Amino acid sequence: MAERDFMVPGKSVALAENAMAATSHPLATLAALDILRAGGNAVDGAIAAVAVQCVIDPHMTGIGGDCFALYAPANGKMTAYNGSGRSPAGIDAEALRAKGWSAIENMSPEAVTIPGAVDAWCALNAAHGRLGLDQILAPAIRSAEEGFLITPRVAHDWARYADRIGWHEPARAQFLPNGRAPRTGERIANPALARTLRAIAAKGRSAFYEGEAAEDMAATLRALGGVHTTDDFAAHKGLVADPISAGYRGVTLNECPPNGQGLAALIIARLLEGFDLGGNGLSEADRIHLLAEATKAAYRQRDALISDPETMTASVADILSDAHIDRLRAGISLDKAAAPADFDIPVHRDTVYLCVVDRDGNAISLINSVFFAFGSGIYAPGAGVLLQNRGAGFTLAKGHPNVLAPNKRPFHTIIPAVVSRDGQPLMTLGVMGGQYQATGHAHMMSQIFDRGHDIQSASDQPRSFFTNGALDLETTISNAVRADLEARGHTTRIADEPIGSCQAILIDREKGVLWGASDHRKDGIALGY
Structure with a gap:
């Protein structure tokens, strides 16, 4: 660290x-x-x-809104x-x-x-x-x-x-x-x-x-x-329901099942796990590029498949299978951006x-x-x-799994996450920011488990997000990195406001310590006793 x-x-x-x-x-x-x-x-x-x-x-x-939660008891x-x-x-x-x-x-x-x-x-x-x-x-x-x-x-x-x-x-x-x-x-x-x-x-x-x-x-x-x-x-x-999950660098990322976009976060994490994002082998532009390309692939799957669990026709297991992920990953080039895409969900x-962890280790x-x-x-x-x-x-496209109908739940962007290790909760994680949330989960996972940042430092890192046909960059990303990305075919733009906002708590059982993070992009705070 x-x-x-x-x-x-x-x-x-x-x-x-x-x-x-x-x-x-x-x-x-x-x-x-x-x-x-x-x-x-x-x-x-x-x-x-x-x-x-x-x-x-x-x-x-x-209280006029919706809520998703993952409850992870200590044992x-x-x-x-x-x-x-x-x-x-x-x-x-x-x-x-x-x-x-x-x-x-x-x-x-x-x-x-x-x-x-x-x-x-x-x-x-x-x-x-x-x-x-x-x-x-x-x-x-x-x-x-x-x-x-x-x-x-x-x-x-x-x-x-x-x-x-x-x-x-x-x-x-x-x-x-x-x-x-x-x-x-x-x-x-x-x-x-x-x-x-x-x-x-x-x-x-x-x-x-x-x-x-x-x-x-x-x-x-x-x-x-x-x-x-x-x-x-x-x-x-x-x-x-039971959570859905995928492995990443020896830990497990757990998400709520559809109708939320947690499945997209798992797809991105699985795609990125096929690249060596640690060390100095890749540049900052490489990592931003790969995150954008994984986002495009995952969000296309998301928009086509995720709906109310009662009407969803695709299997989560099939979507996360090695064969399917390998096919998606094969379409990602390190040197060239894939064609821009407009995602179906409103910005x-x-x-x-x-997130909260209590003195008994429940999270x-x-x-x-x-x-x-x-x-x-x-x-x-x-x-x-x-x-x-x-x-x-909802969509109004006839025949789509997420088409508007009576008594139906719409596709949801909001997703809480829990990272576990050996069956025990290791970290609570969430990244506010609408469509960005699935990408944000994968970005935080990589910053922590690939780059070695503590959870607050990981949250503080510059963010990027491919959405609405272009790659948004926070102002903390250099002009040199932006030029590199555009040379690969990305259309870039400077984000008009901070991208997302993160909270996280990591449970360090070896030291008997809780580590907390709250994003500088909001007014919040992580605090314990």
Whole structure:
């Protein structure tokens, strides 16, 4: 492990002996630590943290969104939780095609699927939690009732994407007080959301999927032309499944199975494992190029094959088989970029990922999102819920596995990961950033297990991402590297904002230490005790 250069701006890796949380917002990390020190376990801490972020990071996440999680007990079976919601029973893809739609309009009621996050939290708490929801949700309720301070990155994103909530009057009234986005250091509250969270704390999932909250969400959507009913909300139920996995350099990368894009992360990792990315045999341009080419190959597979697990026709085992991976890898040249590709899924960057490890060594990797910034922009004022637009992840192409249909889960970009070794959790890992997430997982794996970086240093490394027909480069990538990439046939451009954001915790059993990382690209912090 290379020693950090303390003359260069950056973060030191966090260290702890007992328990740790890593989130993209200081208040969320603090909420998790308070719960852990009060006797809660990793699941309790994670739910507390994500609930806080659903209040204080409304452009990134909310209880009107979806959630995926991997729970990895210190000694036991890892479990994947799919907290993604379905389309309403009354949705009609043919009617949308008849209106001239070729894709789901992302700020329309048709883009709103039933939020699955609250059900996932309740299921995780019931199966693995130690404390009650009343104690776990108390920090989030307090933030919603009393208000919270706007941090710098939150203010930046809120202002940048304010137009996504300006069109819907209830959303505008709540999230653009005084006719503008709140600024760094200003305070904002959401009393309606506090009431809903307090009801969930007292009654569990029924307080969200039945009764006043469900009625308000359904009525808000119907007023805008949606077909959602209270029956759609009442019928929601998440999935519990086994993770899918692939080996990389002697460890195992575990992901949630489809309808998420974790499968794409595994394809990229398997493709990259066929190249020697350690040492000095390859240049920085070589490694960026190979990551881009592996991304193209994997995302083409992703867009063609991944859908609701109930409608997916391709086998995960076949996709990850040696024969299939070898065929894909054979199409990658070190000297020449493959033809550009436009991926099917809309470009977005808005998610929160967090992870927690408790003093018993239990670990959880959890991600929660409303998809685009501020989701659909549709706000149910009585419930205090900003609704996601995950339905924009469907296609309208007839015959496609991911085509819009009633009561169906769309393709999802949000993916938590756990790296294991010899059957035990070694590292929780997540990289926020929409489509980038699968590429980000592979990039972090290579930086740690090929390049020898600690997890914070790995997160700090310059990022690149092939998307939307070109290779985006962060400003920390040199002009010489950019020229090298263009000589291979890449169209490059400088990214207009940081690419992704990472949190990770590594469990060092030999030393009895937890190592934590939180990306400098956000306001967050990794902290333990």
